[in-house]
């Protein structure tokens with residue numbers, strides 16, 4: 001939704017600038033362009049693209065964004081600092097780089113804390129005010145919209161209230177559209193944010209924004225408090241990426257504003273893209289949203305407790321604070337040792353199986369799940385294994401694409417430095433034949449996977465499309481050391497989806513074999529391949 005014609009409250013995204021300041025996050029120009037496309041689809045008003053002139057990547061980003069992106073909703077802003085002390089704004093290389101970026105809006109970072117003016121800028125309070133005014137006047141004179149990020153505002157306000165207010169006043173007089181008050185060190189709590197924002201508005205009448213960091217775990221709450229106190233712009237990042245503990249998570253802020261505070265900040269259909277976009281951006285940054293992330297996390301609407309499921313069966317509102325569909329997420333039921341009959345009924349329904357009115361079968365499945373979970377199985381993390389278990393209990397027969405006669409793996413390394421190679425022999429019957437096949441791999445699971453595939457490939461060529469994409473091992477009773485039970489989760493992909501199976505056994509290779517055989521079985525079964 002565009003800022004000029006849009007709602008009174010502007011949504012300002014800084015994922016590509018402050019988000020990129022997160023430890024371990026390293027974005028190419030290509031990544032930044034892809035993220036910008038997603039942000040535009042989310043309907044934010046402003047996308048802060050980076051700091052042109054600070055590094056070649058950000059400079060190139062603005063060049064390419066201008067040529068390659070046709071934003072439907074957002075306006076790009078270029079971020080940078082005010083002119084250096086005792087220089088001319090028009091001759092300052094950083095300021096010129098902001099102009100050269102061609103961004104229609106520019107966000108200047110400026111000092112509003114007298115300690116920073118003296119110790120970081122090593123200049124006078126008057127010169128800092130002049131740096132702010134000159135730079136804003138120069139850029140607005142060049143036809144750019146200017147926002148001002150008042151760094152360390154809240155700490156500065158506490159130290160020298162009059163000076164912090166003067167920064168706001170002089171910025172507005174010079175032509176800044178919005179002065180965003182920054183909790184740069186992230187140390188504030190909501191009540192103080194409300195108080196300061198109200199006071200600044202009362203004293204200056206300025207159009208304010210808010211930019212919060214999450215060092216007290218309150219970045220979202222602080223942003224909402226600022227909105228409640230009257231700011232007109234709210235800044236944040238997707239998935240809360242950012243320096244140290246991150247920035248306010250813009251997706252949480254937007255969802256709360258829209259769904260809890262009655263402020264329509266984007267079109268409802270844009271908000272419905274939030275979950276998809278959180279995960280798509282997580283793929284690009286290689287820092288996926290944590291499962292427990294509000295609204296968009298994989299677990300945000302996942303229910304494990306049997307009591308919850310029994311109420312959810314009647315009405316999802318009984319254990320959900322909002323309809324997950326508003327943010328493009330979905331309710332999920334998790335089956336585990338905390339499940340009851342209702343959990344099974346709901347999970348089965350998710351899988352397209354109607355178990356309503358079959359309490360005995362539901363109970364039989366609950367009992368089986370609990371027995372296996374006691375032995376170390378975890379069905380909440382392995383939907384495919386649960387679905388196979390459910391089918392087995394429903395029909396009384398396991399789904400079997402082959403009869404396993406035996407399997408064996410050896411690992412061999414030659415010499416001190418020799419690379420260990422594993423070799424598996426798999427003996428099965430399928431398609432009316434006895435098949436003996438071998439497979440080699442860099443580890444026993446890889447060798448077993450190769451061996452099993454080569455045994456089944458002729459009878460079930462469909463397995464060629466399956467690929468083992470993740471493999472996790474956990475020792476269940478670590479006090480037993482090498483004697484402990486091993487738990488394996490294995491994820492396989494095919495036909496644009498993936499599925500997870502679980503195997504548990506005292507022997508790591510056996511646990512892996514169980515999970516592997518189930519993964520191939522599940523893949524064939526869900527493809528509708530008949531047993532041959």
Ligand SMILES: CC(=O)SCCNC(=O)CCNC(=O)[C@H](O)C(C)(C)COP(=O)(O)OP(=O)(O)OC[C@H]1O[C@@H](n2cnc3c(N)ncnc32)[C@H](O)[C@@H]1OP(=O)(O)O
Pocket residue numbers: 051053054055081082083084085109110111120121122131151184
């Ligand atoms: C609160 C925030 O997160 S703001 C965003 C911070 N982001 C970044 O710093 C990432 C991009 N930064 C960079 O690539 C580099 O720091 C650059 C290119 C901006 C500057 O690099 P350098 O010229 O080597 O300076 P350096 O990083 O050592 O120090 C920053 C300089 O900017 C000055 N400065 C800091 N804030 C401001 C400001 N608001 N206005 C003007 N100058 C400022 C500092 O006083 C210091 O000046 P000095 O060189 O005279 O000591």
Ligand SMILES: CC(=O)C(=O)O
Pocket residue numbers: 018109149150151152182183184185211213
């Ligand atoms: C500007 C900014 O990123 C901050 O003050 O945190």
